[in-house]
Amino acid sequence: MAWLGLTPGWERLDLSNPPRLDLTAPDAAAQVEEARLINALRPISRAPLAEMPGFRLAGETEDARRALTCLTQAVYYEAAREPELGQAAVAQVILNRLRHPGYPKSVCGVVYQGSARATGCQFTFTCDGSLSRAPDPALWANAGAVARRALSGHVVREVGAATHYHADYVAPYWAPTLVKLTQIGAHIFYRWTGPSGERGAFSGRYAGGEAFLTPAILGGVDPRTQAGLDAIAPPPPRTVTLALAGETRTYTVSEPDAAGSPALPAPGQLSPARRRPTAEEIRRINSALAAMERGETAPATESGVQP
Template sequence: MRLALGLLATAALAACSPGGQRQAAAPQARLTSARLSVAQLQKLAGGADPAALGLAQGPAPINPLPAPGSVQATGDRAEQLNAGRPFAGLPIQPMRPFVLKTDAPDQARAVHCLAQAVYYEAAREPLKGQQAVAQVVLNRVRHPAYPKSVCGVVYQGASLPTGCQFTFTCNGALRWRPEGDLFARAEGVAKKALAGYVDKDVGPATHYHAAYVAPYWAPTLIKMTQVGQHIFYRWTGAWGEPAAFTGRYAGREAELTPAVLSSKAPTRAELAPEPRKVTLAVAGGEARTYQVADPGAAPADGARLPGALYAARRKPTPDEIQRINASLAAVEARIDGKPATAKVAQDISSSAHSGEAGAS
């Protein structure tokens, strides 16, 4: 049972933490009897003791092996791949606080499921590393791509051989009782996160993996930052911005249905909205269908996609909006017979020098 404490970790979409020092070479051993029934998973998610379900007891395998097919490399080769993929360097925007407001049973189950994720994914990470993992779970609850409960997010794909989102839910780790002190610490992190604590270091991250693992999906996402032994990512484009996290918490933490337990997270391509199209009548009674391009989609060089309709006016930049407002304020001041403020005068001067009084 102690052997599990030295194993590497990752997940199909979220990788586990080292729980200790990295081994020199990737291990070859595998856990056995990994599959648990839906009923067992539901009870374990609610906090049931493994012994009460007839499962083995002992120290938890904090570092399970990577899911088959989920990694490009491990060990030194993975570190080389990760080092060759630079961080995006984009601003990391903090998320809104997640304050769980639900009944007592759902509250207790949500805390337990989040504590499980923190424990099995980052049991021996520093506090910041554990808080970052909790933030990813809550980000997923809010993102349209994932279930709308804490337990649903943590256990998504748990009954699939390779489709679990967090490895500990499908590799047999839940057969073992957690270590008391470490799990109590994870519970503290979970309760704080569900009371509104926001980890600003990882912002809208929805994915992560251990630094010594190179998952197949890493090159397809925005590489944001590293906290402890974990590297964090977000979706590309608007799908990874805080404004996309519009999902509402639905509760029903105990309802881990087979559909949730056997579902994989959709890919970005699957989640991309269908392009808006319009059909217009043209000369000779002919009808043609056009794709409506995003207002900001036209390239700067003026090149346009054939068969696409573009907005007649582009969206003004923040600087242009500021100058427009300054000009309007100056006009209002003249109408009222009041002198323009120094700030308005400065903005007007900037507009004159730039030659842009408004959006074209």
């Protein structure tokens, strides 16, 4: 498998050291070419596409107007210069997500999921400053027409149950974890693997409330491609700000090693005088305090000394 070249590590199976896409092309044009080659290596699924039902949210209600605005924004900022089928496919992905249990249950909720995060917004235009640019009137009108058809029951059968897509000039880390369905224009479309990507999984119901984008939505992540994002992210370092001799300085606190022993501080760091208690030690202390509040005799610690 060494001939692949672009994916060092894929020639072996080592789950403790997973392979990665090593995009090391020297300039932007070469990086685009490299990404397109990687995308071309991934085959399109031969399984039949799911027949998704139409979604209808017509009328002049406040929810309908807000949903149309959010969907128009997504179509415009994500695919304004794509072919009309490609624009409609983007709208279909958003409506597919709305019906999937893993995503919010309003159009605006799906579009703006994760937009308050430093990284992880689901649709890039919601967190990269694109919304500060005034749209082209003609392209905006066309995006609005595509969004209106989507909210009136139009279905793009070419993308089936797709819930993800990306431009062909990038190779995102999550693409190999999904089922590749098709490419329309510059966008490649994917669905979840297994039963979660079949039509029967799309049982979610529209909940309305387009104006209510909760902190949970704005800070949310994609459960399929980012479920472990917070779990694997290292916690921010602890800092202490001290005022000495009229000068204020902020220091980073060195953390103990895996065995709980104090770490040697690096230059500019402070070492805590005491190590952090373990979860079991905290549990025993809280248990002893609770017993004392009830007037009971606190249990002895492992050393036989009362806390």
